[in-house]
Amino acid sequence: MKRRTILQLAASGATLAALPGLTRAAAQAPLKELRLDYAYYSPTSLVLRRFGWLEEAFKPDGTSIKWVLSAGSNRALEYLNANSIDIGSSAGLAALLARANGNPIRAPYIFSRPEWTALVVRKDSPIRSLADLKGKKVAATKGTDPYLFLLRALKTAGLKRGDIEHVSLQHADGRAALEQGKVDAWAGLDPHMAASELEAGSRLIYRNVAFNTYGFLNVREEFLASRPAEVGKVIQAYERARAWIRANPAEAAKILSEEAKVSLPVALLQVKLRSDFSNPQPSNEHVKALLVAAPILVDEALVKPGADLNRAIADLVDTRFAAPFIGKA
Structure with a gap:
């Protein structure tokens, strides 16, 4: 499959039955519980959890929020695959590896552009x-x-x-x-x-x-299709947290320091010098980054034989869903 075709598929959200999902969602009762992760490698999730903005957003619907700690991308992706959480944070290439090996997830939001590994x-x-x-x-x-x-x-x-x-x-x-x-x-x-x-x-x-691949906020594909309104609320809350971090990086580092039990200088190094919170919209930039990175998954036999990585990238990166919510915090 040619690169241009991959970009077109990602832009169209070809595998997400959006309209049927919206129709089903309209007839559904309010969600009883929303399950999502927080992670020390995602300061945005820590800020969101600390201030209770998701609890505030979902209170009118009577939806409770369940937070689950992810110690790494592998844990977040395992939880998503096991239907233990609905929304989880991981690195982009880790998400692609999971998707290519059968984990039915989509990434409608980018929580950061980090240099988090060396x-x-x-x-x-x-x-x-x-x-x-x-x-x-x-x-x-x-x-x-x-x-x-x-x-x-x-x-x-x-x-x-x-x-x-x-x-x-x-x-x-x-x-x-x-x-x-x-x-x-x-x-x-x-x-x-x-x-x-x-x-x-x-x-x-x-x-x-x-x-260092981007920080992907992944959603179980079925949940994204059947509960788009709820996912939209989550993204709006993430946008609120992202805007707050950009305006208050030192305070965000203090929250990371307290949550991860690391010193403030350590947290400042991560938040201020190694994290870019400027572009949360999945785009061709992220698709291209995965296209460049994907060959290592084949070279090291990390994906199932015959896995179509080009298709997996198109299925993973949702470049349309979050657009109405970006910058609306």
Whole structure:
């Protein structure tokens, strides 16, 4: 499928039966409970939860809000696939991996453009470059942007997954393993990565903002089709939180510091220097980023044989739904 066709499919929302969904929604009773995640890698979700703006928006309908902590993209996507939550936060490439492997999600909103991952070593490590990782133990959380970042980074140095010893650990455990000398390197994730830098002197040996895929707010496809009004309310609330963060970055960092139990300097590094909250509208920019990143999923056999990644991208990125809600907070 040609790139132009992919962009056209994404723009048209080809796989979402929007009108039937709207018709069904009109006849439905108010939603009893809305289930969504919050995550330390998504400061917007923390602000939204702290101020109770979703609870406020849904109170007239009698809808209760259930918040579930996601420790990483892999957890958020697992919860969505298991129908444990309706809306969850993940990295874009992680969402594509999940969609290609059968997780029925769509991404109608971008919660940030972060540089949230890099390859990290201890301050006294002899490792200076990607080439030095050959044969070394590297911690990374499977199914997340840091893991996929690691694979893409290795490829730039002519290395593959088999050239390192991958140690599968959740993000916080990866930091601990690095600092304790149990692994040689770690594909980090903020705020844990920022904390390791500022508190343990850990070094970032490879950074590439282009390999950090966007923060996708994913919705179960069935929920988006059958409950568009509710998803719209969530996006409006996210827009309120996004506007507040842009106007109050230091205060947002304080909330992150308290929620993630990290120091204020660590939170400021993540919010002010490594997060861009300026463009929440899914667009061809995000489609193109996934098209560039997608080959690593095939090269490393992370997707099912015969998976159509071009179609998966078109099915995932919803460039139309959020447009009426952007900037309306």
